[in-house]
Amino acid sequence: MYELTVAYRHILRNPKMSLFTVAAVTLAVAVIVVLMGLTSGFEEDVIATTVENNPHIVVHPKEDEKYISLYRTVSGILWSYPGVIAVSARLTGKAAAKHKDEVAGVEFVGIEPADEERLMNVQEDAVYGSFFDLRTRRYAAFLGTRLASDLKLHPEDDFLLVLGNKSIKLKVAGVLEAGSAVDKTRVYLPRRTAQDLLGKGDVVSEVAVKVADIYKARDITADLRRLFGYETKSWEETNADVLELIQTQSFYTMIFYVLIFAIAGFGIANTMIMIITRRTREIGILMAMGATRGSILKVFVIESLILAPPAALIGSILAYLTAWAIMSYDIQLPSEVYIVSRMTVSMKPEFFVYAVLFALAVNFVAGLYPAWRASRMDPVEAIGSA
Amino acid sequence: MHEVTLGMNGTTEDIIVLRDLSKVYKDGVEVLALDRINLDIAAGEFVAIVGPSGSGKSTLLNMVGLLDTPTSGQILLKGIDVSRASPNERARLRNKELGFVFQYHHLIPEFTALENVMMPMLIAGKKESEARVRARELLVSVGLGERMDNRPNQLSGGQSQRVAVARALVNGPSIVIGDELTGNLDTKSSQLIYDLLRDLNKRINQTFILVTHDMVLAEKTDRIIRIVDGRIVCEMRRQGDEFVASEKCDLGEDGGEIRRD
Numbered sequence: 001m002y003e004l005t006v007a008y009r010h011i012l013r014n015p016k017m018s019l020f021t022v023a024a025v026t027l028a029v030a031v032i033v034v035l036m037g038l039t040s041g042f043e044e045d046v047i048a049t050t051v052e053n054n055p056h057i058v059v060h061p062k063e064d065e066k067y068i069s070l071y072r073t074v075s076g077i078l079w080s081y082p083g084v085i086a087v088s089a090r091l092t093g094k095a096a097a098k099h100k101d102e103v104a105g106v107e108f109v110g111i112e113p114a115d116e117e118r119l120m121n122v123q124e125d126a127v128y129g130s131f132f133d134l135r136t137r138r139y140a141a142f143l144g145t146r147l148a149s150d151l152k153l154h155p156e157d158d159f160l161l162v163l164g165n166k167s168i169k170l171k172v173a174g175v176l177e178a179g180s181a182v183d184k185t186r187v188y189l190p191r192r193t194a195q196d197l198l199g200k201g202d203v204v205s206e207v208a209v210k211v212a213d214i215y216k217a218r219d220i221t222a223d224l225r226r227l228f229g230y231e232t233k234s235w236e237e238t239n240a241d242v243l244e245l246i247q248t249q250s251f252y253t254m255i256f257y258v259l260i261f262a263i264a265g266f267g268i269a270n271t272m273i274m275i276i277t278r279r280t281r282e283i284g285i286l287m288a289m290g291a292t293r294g295s296i297l298k299v300f301v302i303e304s305l306i307l308a309p310p311a312a313l314i315g316s317i318l319a320y321l322t323a324w325a326i327m328s329y330d331i332q333l334p335s336e337v338y339i340v341s342r343m344t345v346s347m348k349p350e351f352f353v354y355a356v357l358f359a360l361a362v363n364f365v366a367g368l369y370p371a372w373r374a375s376r377m378d379p380v381e382a383i384g385s386a
Numbered sequence: 387m388h389e390v391t392l393g394m395n396g397t398t399e400d401i402i403v404l405r406d407l408s409k410v411y412k413d414g415v416e417v418l419a420l421d422r423i424n425l426d427i428a429a430g431e432f433v434a435i436v437g438p439s440g441s442g443k444s445t446l447l448n449m450v451g452l453l454d455t456p457t458s459g460q461i462l463l464k465g466i467d468v469s470r471a472s473p474n475e476r477a478r479l480r481n482k483e484l485g486f487v488f489q490y491h492h493l494i495p496e497f498t499a500l501e502n503v504m505m506p507m508l509i510a511g512k513k514e515s516e517a518r519v520r521a522r523e524l525l526v527s528v529g530l531g532e533r534m535d536n537r538p539n540q541l542s543g544g545q546s547q548r549v550a551v552a553r554a555l556v557n558g559p560s561i562v563i564g565d566e567l568t569g570n571l572d573t574k575s576s577q578l579i580y581d582l583l584r585d586l587n588k589r590i591n592q593t594f595i596l597v598t599h600d601m602v603l604a605e606k607t608d609r610i611i612r613i614v615d616g617r618i619v620c621e622m623r624r625q626g627d628e629f630v631a632s633e634k635c636d637l638g639e640d641g642g643e644i645r646r647d
């Protein structure tokens with residue numbers, strides 16, 4: 001196997017050429033992985049944020065009814081589905097909140113704190129107070145931060161919640177900051193208190209559910225719809241607009257990916273063609289000494305096999321480190337614009353696979369093609385054409 | 387048929403026979419570089435090919451060396467027609483039967499002198515240790531025993547050409563061809579190389595076919611073939627210290643000064 005000797009010597013005694021080959025493959029892999037990771041990280045974050053901030057399934061009243069009165073039965077049925085991890089029966093509505101001279105429109109949510117906590121992790125967003133207090137304190141409420149500041153409310157202040165000609169006095173038991181629009185409108189209060197305010201008896205307006213596997217939500221929803229007359233919606237239906245945005249986005253993502261691959265591939269192809277074409281003369285000399293076409297190709301295949309895989313590995317490591325740097329740098333994005341609040345790089349194993357396979361293939365083809373062409377020439381032609 | 391008087395074993399076996407060999411280059415304009423060449427070269431001959439620039443000397447040499455393919459005609463190497471051989475067969479013959487020395491030495495720059503000389507043997511599938519021993523011997527015999535581990539860029543032009551000669555000889559080829567192999571060297575280095583080849587020709591009966599512009603060097607050989615416009619116009623053979631022209635030598639208008647006295 002003198003081909004191995006030639007390849008090996010050539011690599012070692014041409015450090016500049018070897019470096020260029022390695023650099024081309026390394027950079028291509030790193031660029032592909034990081035850019036794919038950023039694009040898909042953004043998409044995943046949008047979905048994750050959507051899924052996290054909303055119930056996965058919501059059961060609404062029957063078509064010609066305004067409330068659900070058999071919500072305990074409904075909850076029981078929901079719990080019977082495997083994979084259901086939280087069920088919260090909520091009485092929601094619009095009302096006005098008053099404190100001294102300040103008035104604000106609010107969206108109240110009457111809940112059982114333990115259920116709601118399991119569903120939405122409310123306590124996590126609390127900047128003040130314990131959400132479970134709502135279980136024992138009947139006339140207490142949790143407010144969004146911005147709502148509280150609009151109403152000039154401080155912890156343990158009293159305010160009025162007004163619905164039509166009814167009103168109740170509530171104490172600020174806690175303040176929430178979710179980082180989204182609800183901070184300006186949300187008022188959590190015990191479900192019984194909300195039912196009192198509404199005056200329609202022991203009813204709720206929705207039963208919200210979270211499931212372990214969000215992609216099962218659709219099936220459960222369909223099943224519920226078939227069994228009962230309740231309006232049931234999965235998170236996909238509720239957030240159709242966001243998902244549609246992602247759908248449109250993924251078309252552009254495809255174009256973006258194509259461009260990334262094209263640019264990275266071009267980099268490799270350019271480098272390889274330049275390097276190998278410069279060796280046309282050497283190929284001619286080897287052929288004059290009796291090297292066959294097969295041997296010539298073998299030399300270049302071996303060189304490619306020696307240089308490209310380590311280069312791909314270095315590229316992968318570089319990509320990983322870059323992603324890690326981006327993540328740990330914690331680049332903040334304005335969440336009003338981007339829905340998500342920071343840059344995430346999603347390091348999916350398949351990105352590495354795509355990038356490595358692509359880079360190796362381009363390196364191989366772009367390196368072999370000039371060698372193949374040279375090996376088809378008569379030796380004098382190859383020697384002369386350098 | 388001519389009579390061959392040279393070579394230690396005095397064989398009359400023709401190692402190379404060209405029959406009506408033509409080469410037409412066809413990129414853009416058609417150039418008839420070789421026009422129905424007929425030539426026999428016997429084992430052990432030391433042949434010079436001369437002629438004006440563009441006459442087809444290199445083209446002829448490349449045909450003989452199987453480095454290029456003829457347009458028509460036949461090349462018989464040791465009696466076997468190789469003009470239509472497959473690329474792999476031609477590669478095998480180049481490796482086993484032919485040795486080349488070009489004007490620009492064409493050593494592989496990444497390899498040391500020793501490795502360059504070993505290469506044809508490695509291509510032939512010989513063991514590396516065996517190749518190393520033989521390559522060392524040859525480098526010593528061309529006077530480069532001290533420079534074996536130098537790379538081509540650390541060698542002078544004359545030294546590089548001697549490495550190329552050693553490389554051409556390493557597989558014990560039937561014929562060594564050289565295209566203006568001293569064209570880039572000063573007179574002294576050229577003389578040195580020619581003396582080396584002459585010596586090898588005498589000692590191991592090595593067949594050489596050399597293209598040259600230099601009549602002084604050509605006259606160190608045994609047979610001078612003159613080409614003009616792709617045709618052999620004249621042939622001269624050494625007899626003792628003199629050259630005797632064949633009856634074809636009636637065209638003298640091309641400026642080649644072959645003196646007969």
Ligand SMILES: Nc1ncnc2c1ncn2[C@@H]1O[C@H](COP(=O)(O)OP(=O)(O)OP(=O)(O)O)[C@@H](O)[C@H]1O
Nearest residue numbers: 411412413417419438439440441442443444445446
């Ligand atoms: N690759 C080629 N393509 C086209 N024409 C060519 C090619 N090689 C040589 N020729 C032409 O063929 C003819 C013979 O060329 P060749 O190189 O054999 O001449 P030469 O006798 O070696 O000349 P020189 O002494 O200058 O080296 C010339 O007219 C040349 O222009």
Ligand SMILES: [Mg+2]
Nearest residue numbers: 443444445565
């Ligand atoms: Mg020439």
